[in-house]
Amino acid sequence: xxxxxxxxxxxxxxxxxxxxxxxxxxxxxxxxxxxxxxxxxxxxxxxxxxxxxxxxxxxxxxxxxxxxxxxxxxxxxxxxxxxxxxxxxxxxxxxxxxxxxxxxxxxxxxxxxxxxxxxxxxxxxxxxxxxxxxxxxxxxxxxxxxxxxxxxxxxxxxxxxxxxxxxxxxxxxxxxxxxxxxxxxxxxxxxxxxxxxxxxxxxxxxxxxxxxxxxxxxxxxxxxxxxxxxxxxxxxxxxxxxxxxxxxxxxxxxxxxxxxxxxxxxxxxxxxxxxxxxxxxxxxxxxxxxxxxxxxxxxxxxxxxxxxxxxxxxxxxxxxxxxxxxxxxxxxxxxxxxxxxxxxxxxxxxxxxxxxxxxxxxxxxxxxxxxxxxxxxxx
Numbered sequence: 001x002x003x004x005x006x007x008x009x010x011x012x013x014x015x016x017x018x019x020x021x022x023x024x025x026x027x028x029x030x031x032x033x034x035x036x037x038x039x040x041x042x043x044x045x046x047x048x049x050x051x052x053x054x055x056x057x058x059x060x061x062x063x064x065x066x067x068x069x070x071x072x073x074x075x076x077x078x079x080x081x082x083x084x085x086x087x088x089x090x091x092x093x094x095x096x097x098x099x100x101x102x103x104x105x106x107x108x109x110x111x112x113x114x115x116x117x118x119x120x121x122x123x124x125x126x127x128x129x130x131x132x133x134x135x136x137x138x139x140x141x142x143x144x145x146x147x148x149x150x151x152x153x154x155x156x157x158x159x160x161x162x163x164x165x166x167x168x169x170x171x172x173x174x175x176x177x178x179x180x181x182x183x184x185x186x187x188x189x190x191x192x193x194x195x196x197x198x199x200x201x202x203x204x205x206x207x208x209x210x211x212x213x214x215x216x217x218x219x220x221x222x223x224x225x226x227x228x229x230x231x232x233x234x235x236x237x238x239x240x241x242x243x244x245x246x247x248x249x250x251x252x253x254x255x256x257x258x259x260x261x262x263x264x265x266x267x268x269x270x271x272x273x274x275x276x277x278x279x280x281x282x283x284x285x286x287x288x289x290x291x292x293x294x295x296x297x298x299x300x301x302x303x304x305x306x307x308x309x310x311x312x313x314x315x316x317x318x319x320x321x322x323x324x325x326x327x328x329x330x331x332x333x334x335x336x337x338x339x340x341x342x343x344x345x346x347x348x349x350x351x352x353x354x355x356x357x358x359x360x361x362x363x364x365x366x367x368x369x370x371x372x373x374x375x376x377x378x379x
Contacts, residue, residue, distance in 0.1 A: 008072030076348035126153030191237035251289030
């Protein structure tokens, strides 16, 4: 147990109040002089000892003030782990429970609702929910996961949790197929006479992206032509400084790829985003406003970029302008969580509600003893 507000213990000084009240009651006795006794020699008075009357009432009042001061100090209990295992069921798995125990199962869904609630629908980030559950529960709580044979909602990294997890694979309904990968955004090319050869490779890449029987739609024009909408990826194949109109277009949310001989803005930081098989840098990316600017480090010619002649060049270029999301469907047996993750922070349990009940009970007992008929007059 620890205290969140230790300064609240200063209220313990209040225990002096009932002590003073009980001591002051002895001052109610007054001496009365009788005429027949006035001529007697005064004898030394015996020393009076400090005695406390109503000891039970005094003890209740002292305990009441001590508990109230402890309530003000905000006591919490840290590290109180639940020995009962926590069962989380991934939607799609068949779980019938065990009638011999009192384990309460939950859906592995946002908020971790009880299994008595309707089954969650839609796409769920299973991997993220596993990490959230591990970080939410106390360190000593055991976790059991019931999963279907095929798991949807995985991310690129296998979950690494702070504790071992019981990974149970059961039968169940196969998850609905994931949404198809969105096609890459349409492209537009603005090229001058010195970069016309680059247009051939861009046109070939656009044709490779198009569906069979669907001709590629590529907007090809000179640099003086109007810029396309910001939803279209622009290839600026012209050397020299970037025009202000292009920078404004990118700042409004556009995505532009500029030629290797185009001048990169001095006030813009770039970091590598595209590499060749040997690890050489092919492109760097920077951010202008709400948009992105990609600078090719080599010209689009086979002598400078042999990747142009490779069969996977359209896929590599597509990943540059529209990265495909990682697959989210995996075999459940290959996605069991690993151990070695960061330990969750201890979750404190507030003890003030229990202390409030104890304070109310002590107050009722104190009032009952203080107001009973058989008691002497109170101070």
